[in-house]
Amino acid sequence: MMSSLIRSMVAMGVIALALGSTVVSGQELRFSWWGGGERHEAFLKAIKLFEAKNPGVKIKAEYTGFQGYQERLTTQIAGKSEPDIMQVNWAWVSAFSKSGDGFYDLRKSASVMKLNEFTDNDLALGTINGKLNAVPVGFAARMFFWNKGALDKAGVAIPKTWDEMFAAGKALRAKAGTKAYLIDGEGYDMILMSHAYVYQKYGTPYVDPKTGKIAMSAAALKEWASIYKRFQDEHVATPLPLRASLGGVEKPTEQQPDWVAGNWTGNYTWDSVIRLRGSTLPGKGSELDVGDFLTLPGAKNSGVFGRPVHMYAVSKRSKHPEIGAKFIDFMMTDPEAIRVLDLSRGIPSTAIAFKQLLKEDRLRPLEVKAYARIATLNRNNAITPPAAQFEHPRMQKFMREVFEQVGYGKINADEAAKMLNEQGSTILQRL
Amino acid sequence: MYENKRLGLLYCLPFVIGVALFKLFPFAMSFALSFTQFDLIEPPKYIGLENYREMMTTDKLFPKSLGVTLMFVALTVPLRLAAALMVAQVLNFKLKGINFFRSAFYLPSILGGSIAVSILWRFVFAKNGLVNQAMTALGAEPIMWLGDENYSMWTIVTLNVWQFGSSMVIFLAALQNVPTSLYEAAAMDGAGKTTVFFRITVPLITPVIFFNLIMQTVHAFQEFNGPYMVTEGGPLHSTYLLSLYIYDQSFKLFNLGYGTALSWVLFALVATLSAVAFYSSKYWVYYAGEKERS
Incomplete structure (x- = not known):
C-alpha cells in the first residue's frame, strides 16, 4: 500500500514537472505595466498584434494600477x-x-531596435555606465494648465509671472469666494511648483544631478519652504489640509468636485495627463489652456521639471531578451501598434510615433501646444532632468514629510530649511 | 499499526513542509535580516544591532508610530469588545426575525476589511462626505476628519470597531451557555438587570472575554488596510501605525533590514502584552469547574 502510494506521488510529480517545463520551454515572455483601463485595453490589443506578427511568441500580460506596482516589482x-x-x-x-x-x-x-528614432538625450536618460538599461516611452514636463472659462467668468486673467499669480489668487478669492483657488495640484506637484520658483531665483535645484548632493543654499531652502506656505496662505494653491480632508493629498484633480465645478481654476501637472484632467470638466477639457511657464524677473533657470514619463526595460535574466527588445521596438515604432496604443501612454518619444499621431489627427490642439513648448525648451537645453536621487522613494517620503509639516504650520521656514539640508544630506549619503 | 503510523506521518508531511517553508523559515530569516542592511537588490550586509540602535535613538518616526499604534489598540479593542458584547446581549433575546439581525450585524466583519469598504469610508469621512452632510443638517460645523490630526484616528477606529461581528458571534455563543437557572435565582432574589449582567453574565463569560481580548489585541496591532486606504497614515503621521511603517520601510523605501527589525519589535510588543494578559487572567478569568482560589 505504502509503495503504491509513493509510486503514485512520484508519477504525479513527474507529470507536473513535464507540464511545467512545456510551458516555460516555449517563447513565452511576461510583460508587466501599470496604468488605467484605457492603457490596459490598448496594451492587450498591441500584444495580440505582436503575437500575430511573430508566430510562436506568447506575451503574458501582468497589469495593475500604479499603487503597489513598485513594491511588487x-x-x-x-x-x-x-x-x-x-x-x-x-x-x-x-x-x-x-x-x-x-x-x-x-x-x-x-539590430532589432530602431534606436535612431530616439534622441541622444532620450537614450542618455536610460543609460548607466554606457549600458542602455531602458528606453523612455515619452518625455513629460509639469506645466500650468488653466480653466479659461472659469477664469473669464471671474474676470481674472491667466497669470504669466509669479507675482501675477499671487495677485490673481487674491482677485479670484474676492470675486468667487473662499471655495475658489487659483491652482490645484497633488501633494508632490505643489512641492515641485515651489521648487520651480526657487530654482529660477537661485539657479540651483535641491539635489545636484551631477553630484547627487544638496545644491541649494540655506537661503534658497528657506525660501522654498516660505513660498510653499505662501501659496497656501494667500489663497493661490489648494492647501494641503484641505486636500487631505477631501480624500487624500494625492487624490487626482479630475476627481475633485471643486475642479469639476470650476472653483479650482488651474492645475500644475504633467502635460501627459491633461486629457485626463479635462475629462471631468463640462466641456471635456475644451476650456483648458496651457499657460506660459511662470517666471521671475531675471530668472537664472527655466525651473521646468521634466523627465521621461516612464520607461521600458528588459530583465537581465530573461531567456529571450532579443524578443523583449523587439517587442519594445514594436510598441514604440510599429505604425499599427502606434495606432492601437494611441495616447494610452502619453505622446511617445519616438519621432515616427509623434508624426503618425499628428498626421492621423489623434492629438488635440492643447496637447500639441504643450508638447511644442516642451520640445522647444528641450531643444534650448532649458530642461535639466532632476537628479535620480531626488525622485528616490526615500527622498520623496522625506520631502513630503517636511512640506506636510510646513503646510500644517508645525514648523517654520527656518526649521524646514535646516531639515532639508541636514536630514536630506544624511539620506542622500545612504542612497 | 506501525505501517499506519508512517502513512499518517506521510499525510502530515505537506502541512509540516508548508509550515517549515512558509512560516518557520521566513520567521527565522526575518530575525537574521533585522541585523542587516538590505535593499532587496544588493546582498544583505551585516550591521549588528545598528537597526535597533537607530530605532531607539535617532529615528523620530518610530516613537511616533509606536504611540499611534498603542493609541489605536487602546481605543479599538475596548470599544470593539464593548460593542460586540452589547449587540450580542441584545441578539440573545428571542425576538421575531432575530436570525436576520444576527446576519446583518455580522456582515461588516466580512466586508469591513475589504479595500472597497475602506475606499467607501474615505468618501464617507471626506469634508464633503456623508458624515459631514449629516452633521451640517443637524446644525453642527463640519469637521475635517481626514485632514485634521485630532480627528483622523477616529475614522480608522470606527472602521475597525464596526467590524465587531466575529467577536459578537463568539459572545453570543457564550451568552447562550450561561445557565438560565442562575438568572431565575437572581430574579427571585430581586436583582436588577444591571446587577444580573455584571454579577452573573460577565463573570461567567470571562473566558470568552479573555479569548476575544487576546485575539482582538493581536488583530489591532496588525491592522493595515484601514489606515493604508482611508488616511494613508496621515495627516502628520497621526494614523501611521507600525504596520504601515514596516511596509513602507520594507517595500517602498528599499530598507528591508530596518523593516524586519521593526517587525520584531512589534512582535515582541504583542508577545509581551499577551503574556501580561495571560498572567493577569488568573485574577479575573473564571473557568467552569475550577476550584475556588485560595
Whole structure:
C-alpha cells in the first residue's frame, strides 16, 4: 500500500514537472505595466498584434494600477522572478541598476531596435555606465494648465509671472469666494511648483544631478519652504489640509468636485495627463489652456521639471531578451501598434510615433501646444532632468514629510530649511 | 499499526513542509535580516544591532508610530469588545426575525476589511462626505476628519470597531451557555438587570472575554488596510501605525533590514502584552469547574 502510494506521488510529480517545463520551454515572455483601463485595453490589443506578427511568441500580460506596482516589482527583482519586459519609472532604473548591470543592455539587441528614432538625450536618460538599461516611452514636463472659462467668468486673467499669480489668487478669492483657488495640484506637484520658483531665483535645484548632493543654499531652502506656505496662505494653491480632508493629498484633480465645478481654476501637472484632467470638466477639457511657464524677473533657470514619463526595460535574466527588445521596438515604432496604443501612454518619444499621431489627427490642439513648448525648451537645453536621487522613494517620503509639516504650520521656514539640508544630506549619503 | 503510523506521518508531511517553508523559515530569516542592511537588490550586509540602535535613538518616526499604534489598540479593542458584547446581549433575546439581525450585524466583519469598504469610508469621512452632510443638517460645523490630526484616528477606529461581528458571534455563543437557572435565582432574589449582567453574565463569560481580548489585541496591532486606504497614515503621521511603517520601510523605501527589525519589535510588543494578559487572567478569568482560589 505504502509503495503504491509513493509510486503514485512520484508519477504525479513527474507529470507536473513535464507540464511545467512545456510551458516555460516555449517563447513565452511576461510583460508587466501599470496604468488605467484605457492603457490596459490598448496594451492587450498591441500584444495580440505582436503575437500575430511573430508566430510562436506568447506575451503574458501582468497589469495593475500604479499603487503597489513598485513594491511588487521590487519583490520580484529581489526574488529573481521579475517579468521579461517591464514598465519602470525613470528613477527606479538607477535604484535597480546602480552599476548599469541591473537590466539587459538593450544595445546588445540594437539590430532589432530602431534606436535612431530616439534622441541622444532620450537614450542618455536610460543609460548607466554606457549600458542602455531602458528606453523612455515619452518625455513629460509639469506645466500650468488653466480653466479659461472659469477664469473669464471671474474676470481674472491667466497669470504669466509669479507675482501675477499671487495677485490673481487674491482677485479670484474676492470675486468667487473662499471655495475658489487659483491652482490645484497633488501633494508632490505643489512641492515641485515651489521648487520651480526657487530654482529660477537661485539657479540651483535641491539635489545636484551631477553630484547627487544638496545644491541649494540655506537661503534658497528657506525660501522654498516660505513660498510653499505662501501659496497656501494667500489663497493661490489648494492647501494641503484641505486636500487631505477631501480624500487624500494625492487624490487626482479630475476627481475633485471643486475642479469639476470650476472653483479650482488651474492645475500644475504633467502635460501627459491633461486629457485626463479635462475629462471631468463640462466641456471635456475644451476650456483648458496651457499657460506660459511662470517666471521671475531675471530668472537664472527655466525651473521646468521634466523627465521621461516612464520607461521600458528588459530583465537581465530573461531567456529571450532579443524578443523583449523587439517587442519594445514594436510598441514604440510599429505604425499599427502606434495606432492601437494611441495616447494610452502619453505622446511617445519616438519621432515616427509623434508624426503618425499628428498626421492621423489623434492629438488635440492643447496637447500639441504643450508638447511644442516642451520640445522647444528641450531643444534650448532649458530642461535639466532632476537628479535620480531626488525622485528616490526615500527622498520623496522625506520631502513630503517636511512640506506636510510646513503646510500644517508645525514648523517654520527656518526649521524646514535646516531639515532639508541636514536630514536630506544624511539620506542622500545612504542612497 | 506501525505501517499506519508512517502513512499518517506521510499525510502530515505537506502541512509540516508548508509550515517549515512558509512560516518557520521566513520567521527565522526575518530575525537574521533585522541585523542587516538590505535593499532587496544588493546582498544583505551585516550591521549588528545598528537597526535597533537607530530605532531607539535617532529615528523620530518610530516613537511616533509606536504611540499611534498603542493609541489605536487602546481605543479599538475596548470599544470593539464593548460593542460586540452589547449587540450580542441584545441578539440573545428571542425576538421575531432575530436570525436576520444576527446576519446583518455580522456582515461588516466580512466586508469591513475589504479595500472597497475602506475606499467607501474615505468618501464617507471626506469634508464633503456623508458624515459631514449629516452633521451640517443637524446644525453642527463640519469637521475635517481626514485632514485634521485630532480627528483622523477616529475614522480608522470606527472602521475597525464596526467590524465587531466575529467577536459578537463568539459572545453570543457564550451568552447562550450561561445557565438560565442562575438568572431565575437572581430574579427571585430581586436583582436588577444591571446587577444580573455584571454579577452573573460577565463573570461567567470571562473566558470568552479573555479569548476575544487576546485575539482582538493581536488583530489591532496588525491592522493595515484601514489606515493604508482611508488616511494613508496621515495627516502628520497621526494614523501611521507600525504596520504601515514596516511596509513602507520594507517595500517602498528599499530598507528591508530596518523593516524586519521593526517587525520584531512589534512582535515582541504583542508577545509581551499577551503574556501580561495571560498572567493577569488568573485574577479575573473564571473557568467552569475550577476550584475556588485560595
